[in-house]
Amino acid sequence: MTSQASPIKILLYFIVAMTLGCISINSYGVNNHHQAIISQGDRLIHADIARSKYGLDGDSINIAVISDSFNCLGTENTNQASSELPADIKVLQEGDCKNDQMLDEGRAMLEVIHDLAPKAKLIFHAMGNNSVEFSQALNQVADNGAQIIVDDAVFFHEPMFQDSVAAQTIEKLVFERGIAYFSSSGNAGQNSYQAAFSASQRYPLGIKQGLAHNFNQHSNPVDTCQSITVGADIFTIISLQWDQPIKSIDSNGSASDLDLIIYDDAECKKISTKHVLGGTSNNLGADPIEVVGYDNQGNQKRKTIGIQILLVSGPPPNLLKYILSGSSLASEHPAINQHTTPHADSSAFGHANANGAFIVGAVEMPLSGQPIKPSYYSSKGGVPILFNQQGQRLTSPLIRNHVNAVAPTNVNTSFFSPIRPDLEKDGYPNFTGTSAAAPHAAAVAALVLQAASQKALTLKPTQLYELLELSSLDLGEPNYDFATGYGLIQADQAIELLQKTF
Numbered sequence: 001m002t003s004q005a006s007p008i009k010i011l012l013y014f015i016v017a018m019t020l021g022c023i024s025i026n027s028y029g030v031n032n033h034h035q036a037i038i039s040q041g042d043r044l045i046h047a048d049i050a051r052s053k054y055g056l057d058g059d060s061i062n063i064a065v066i067s068d069s070f071n072c073l074g075t076e077n078t079n080q081a082s083s084e085l086p087a088d089i090k091v092l093q094e095g096d097c098k099n100d101q102m103l104d105e106g107r108a109m110l111e112v113i114h115d116l117a118p119k120a121k122l123i124f125h126a127m128g129n130n131s132v133e134f135s136q137a138l139n140q141v142a143d144n145g146a147q148i149i150v151d152d153a154v155f156f157h158e159p160m161f162q163d164s165v166a167a168q169t170i171e172k173l174v175f176e177r178g179i180a181y182f183s184s185s186g187n188a189g190q191n192s193y194q195a196a197f198s199a200s201q202r203y204p205l206g207i208k209q210g211l212a213h214n215f216n217q218h219s220n221p222v223d224t225c226q227s228i229t230v231g232a233d234i235f236t237i238i239s240l241q242w243d244q245p246i247k248s249i250d251s252n253g254s255a256s257d258l259d260l261i262i263y264d265d266a267e268c269k270k271i272s273t274k275h276v277l278g279g280t281s282n283n284l285g286a287d288p289i290e291v292v293g294y295d296n297q298g299n300q301k302r303k304t305i306g307i308q309i310l311l312v313s314g315p316p317p318n319l320l321k322y323i324l325s326g327s328s329l330a331s332e333h334p335a336i337n338q339h340t341t342p343h344a345d346s347s348a349f350g351h352a353n354a355n356g357a358f359i360v361g362a363v364e365m366p367l368s369g370q371p372i373k374p375s376y377y378s379s380k381g382g383v384p385i386l387f388n389q390q391g392q393r394l395t396s397p398l399i400r401n402h403v404n405a406v407a408p409t410n411v412n413t414s415f416f417s418p419i420r421p422d423l424e425k426d427g428y429p430n431f432t433g434t435s436a437a438a439p440h441a442a443a444v445a446a447l448v449l450q451a452a453s454q455k456a457l458t459l460k461p462t463q464l465y466e467l468l469e470l471s472s473l474d475l476g477e478p479n480y481d482f483a484t485g486y487g488l489i490q491a492d493q494a495i496e497l498l499q500k501t502f
């Protein structure tokens, strides 16, 4: 995409880049094996044991996946792929297949669920273009009987510090309709910067363009330019937000206007004109959000650039935060090179921080004999909610225990994605990113709900979550942590805990 792209094209681009693990598929590798392809994650989280020991298969439990598309690639009915999904999937709305960036990641998620909970009834709905359309998708799948919903969508315009329209819908579905909700944490990893606005007394582009933020937390020497590196051959997105209420969900909106300027060099000498989209909208009375994209497509190397944050008008925010889009491919993953804020690098935001949602991070499926490692790109929880749904500031920040748990990524499906490394070299492409982790958790939830129904029990989502959390294998820092939550999901232990508790 170039800077001449039409607004519609730009919008499309942002939409495309919103789906986690965003990559483009150039070819479809058909294979000739006839046995079922089972995610290696099935074993790692003992879903295989839960099935065999307790006779579970997810029978009669309805699970909905909300993601980019189901069968835009047209490969669903080709030999191997067709045996990897049940015939009666309800596709309520297909993604926009005219957009050549649709990857059928939703179908890959469904394949994972079908491996772990083979008798579960599956539903698909496209995620839509924004939080509002996503909300409609949520209600649609709920009205079609979903008992469990899982999504992997990211909307860079979703608020960080206040519950979005979609986050509010999720809260209702969970607490009023008893639907269990699973969301991938995101692939941003540690790529978030967070600080109070610090006045540098410098106006690098002139007084009218605004006062530059000083990135140096020690104040001196003043540094109004932060070096970051964007991924190779990809469009990197920065979502900058600050602590003022959101206009788009019924309030007065932002009292301040901030801009984010991108330079083609790490010292902020030359403003980038060719590669940048957005960053300078008027935020007064609108949302306190600037979404900026840097187009590095076509360049096979990562690129180091400089960013500047300017206060154009209004009071200086007490808190500003940005999150970079990420990738499960190291060459595509961006980095913040200086003035990092390691104790404030939370990056699971928007509906991936909704009240009542179970947020799933990722661990890499280990090669045999290797330890289990959290994925470097798995987004951390801890983003503070600062405003209530009416836009009034809370007396103290609300921090939810998100991420809730982790599940495996880098696992086999029949088709997704041929351009990711097939690490264990078994000939099946590996599905990577937190998008691959979340459906493992949702499938285990189906086994737990089935086991509960066999005891004539209807579990509330929060009861289900608690069973998954308390039976998880602790990872990372001892006990709960924002990177791995309560730990790695263990399906057999969750069922055992259910049997003991109820």
Ligand SMILES: [Ca+2]
Pocket: 036, 037, 038, 039, 084, 111, 112, 114, 115, 413, 414
């Ligand atoms: Ca399969």
Ligand SMILES: [Ca+2]
Pocket: 257, 258, 259, 260, 279, 280, 281, 282, 283, 290, 312
């Ligand atoms: Ca602005």
Ligand SMILES: [Ca+2]
Pocket: 411, 412, 422, 423, 424, 425, 426, 427, 428, 429, 430
């Ligand atoms: Ca493989």
Ligand SMILES: [Ca+2]
Pocket: 474, 475, 476, 477, 478, 479, 480, 481, 484, 485, 486, 487
């Ligand atoms: Ca831990």
